[in-house]
Amino acid sequence: MIMQSKRRNLLIFVFGAAIIGAKVAAQPARPAPVSSPQWNAAGDLTFRIRAPEASSVRLTSGGDIPGLPPGPGLELQQGVDGVWSLTLPGVGSGGYRYNFNVDGVSTLDPSNRHVSESNGNAWSLVYVPGANFMDTNDVPHGAVAEVTYQSSVLGRHRRMHVYTPPGYERRNSRHPVFYLLHGAMDSDDSWSTVGRAGFILDNLIASGEAEPMIVVMPDGHTGPFTMGASSLPLQDFAQEFNNDIRPYVESHYRVRTGRNHTAIAGLSMGGAQTLEIATSDLDEYAYIGVYSSGVFGIAEDSSWEAAHRAQLDDAKARAGLKLMWFSTGRDDFLIETTQKTVAMFERHGFDVNYEESPGGHTWINWREYLRTFAPQLFQH
Secondary structure, three states: OHHHHHHHHHHHHHHHHHHHHHHHHHOOOOOOOOOOOEEOOOOOEEEEEEOOOOOOEEEEOOOOOOOOOOOOOEEOEEOOOOEEEEEEOOOOOEEEEEEEEEOOEEEOOOOOOOEEEEOOOEEEEEEEOOOOOOOOOOOOOOEEEEEEEEEOOOOEEEEEEEEEOOOHHHOOOOEOEEEEEOOOOEOOOOOOOOOOHHHHHHHHHHOOOOOOOEEEEEOOOOOOOOOOHHHOOHHHHHHHHHHHHHHHHHHHOOEOOOHHHEEEEEEOHHHHHHHHHHHHOHHHOOEEEEEOOOOOOOOOOOHHHHHOHHHHOOHHHHHOOOEEEEEEEOOOOOHHHHHHHHHHHHHOOOOOEEEEEOOOOOHHHHHHHHHHHHHHOOOO
């Protein structure tokens, strides 16, 4: 009986193993993983996606990748293994957002886990090293936190990103605070991802070029956004900034309060918000930065100047301003807006530092502007 039982168990085991082996053998071989994106020392950047059933695949971006036109982007070529690919030559170092459009459907790169949020969607994100000021270098690093807070103005929970300098969590020292605002097509995530703000500050602080500071990157959109100057959330965001964002930061972080320890800057929409906030309470800010921006509509309408005339002509408040810094690319569609805004402030006695740069309305410029602006803060 014992021998028969052993034989039966052995037959069951052999039969079961044969079934499992047949199933394994019947499974198709797993395809080799796709490497995307991939770059080389020359700055060539190659994108790939496996889509054997697709009839068309295009590479799209927000307009920041050199050699890739905005809008429809460029067509990828299909290989024999069902992998579509495209190489952009000489892209160079920097952070770049992109997506694939597969038969009309926009999708993230399934081979790339790095993403960057914008106002209406998420992008795949690639960083090509080679620019020391924003590379991930062997220096002490700060931390970027996602912070959720309750907005009393908007009646809902909101999110912002906050950079604290290296060693903040181990010491009780206080730091100056820099409020850094994003543009209309972006979100509070953008400056710390595609904008490389944390790494730029890490490198500047490590080299002694910038003071250790807390950088607050809030969400500038207070509701649904549509294109056009009239839809910019200037007053609504300014109200939330003053009533919720700044009080939250000053009560939850070890910041030095007072004008000489407070800076604000923004790009595009964020630049217009910066001017709205800082000009209305000029004695609260010693440092103001405007990137690729100005007073929107200033070329056709002087109502903003008229509404802020009392603050613009406040000589006492103006005297305490240590830095008012503008920069816009010569190919930027807002160059005239910047120039006319600078001229307006100069008419009212402001000492404006204005620098025009090459290029247009892109993150390629805005990272450089942060690199130039941050070392000028809190040095007096």
